[in-house]
Amino acid sequence: MLNSIEVEIGEKRYSGDLAPLTFISGTGKSTIIYIIYKILKNINSSIPKLFDKYKIILRVEDKKYSLEKRGNFYRQVLEGDGVRVVFEARPPDINRIIEPFELSVRDAGVVMPFVEVAEHVSMLADEEVERVNKAIAEFRKAFAQRALLLGPYLRPRSRYDTSRGRAELRPDGSNIVGVLSSLALDDPAAYDRIRASFRKKGITIALGLLGKNALGAAAYAEGLRMPLSRLPCSLKSALVIATAISLRPDIILIDNFDYCFTEAAAEILSPYIAEYVAKGQLIAEIHRADIADYFKTQYKSIISASL
Secondary structure (H helix, E strand, O other): OOOEEEEEEOOEEEEEEOOOEEEEEEEOHHHHHHHHHHHHHOEOOEOOOOOOEEEEEEEEOOEEEEEEEEOOEEEEEEEEOOEEEEEEEEOOOEEEEEEOOOEEEOOOOEEOOOOOEOOOOOHHHHHHHHHHHHHHHHHHHHHOOOEEEEOOOOOOOOEEEHHHOOOOOOOOOOOHHHHHHHHHHHOHHHHHHHHHHHHOOOEEEEEEEEEOOEEEEEEEEOOEEEEHHHOOHHHHHHHHHHHHHHOOOOEEEEOOOOOOOOHHHHHHHHHHHHHHOOOOEEEEEOOOHHHHHHOOOOOEEEEEEEO
């Protein structure tokens, strides 16, 4: 779980603690959602493009990770457990570690890079490199949490092309039919729970074959049948979020959480969210602070961004 975030973009700064269930209001709230997602998804990959000038600090327990950019110059700091490791990069010319020792490395332009030396070093230096890489591996383990992003708008479709194979739930939920189909095979109890949650609202969700390489989903209510995509906006959003929670990622980040939000959606999602945040983390951007009142859990916080 992420415990805190600090963001500096240009001359604007914000810092705040994060709870298992965190609602973000204020200005720049979506920016925080996307910053967290892009950093977590790019560990051991190229530093994501964010802004021209920024500094971001994420904390997991006693480990802090800092990423700073000034023009084309990047600086990364990993600090905690008595360890401080600093990398600097200005692609393609500069790639180096400057703490706890100075050495050129192959690529310091990835998030949390390992020390891969670009030249021969002494046996003593080899031992020091190994020690630092072990420390970096612990940071990666702490921060490499499976993150799932949703929003800003959820638009699940009624049809899925199975020839595309399995896929991660998309931010707009458009491939919900394929994801639900996989969930029904991998975790039937979770799939049945989703259907039961909607039956309590008088809606039956059904999946079926539409033909070769095609799956479809329909909803039945009061004797009427409709494509899944024709459900009211709030119920479509609730279906996508409930499905995301059922996939059990480490962190779910939701932009525009309260778009077309209703009490019915809250009643469906409340038990899911309360159970999920006991082990996972959900960070959601909201426009109305009272939305948080629908979700009763001791692990909740509301923060107001100012970016």
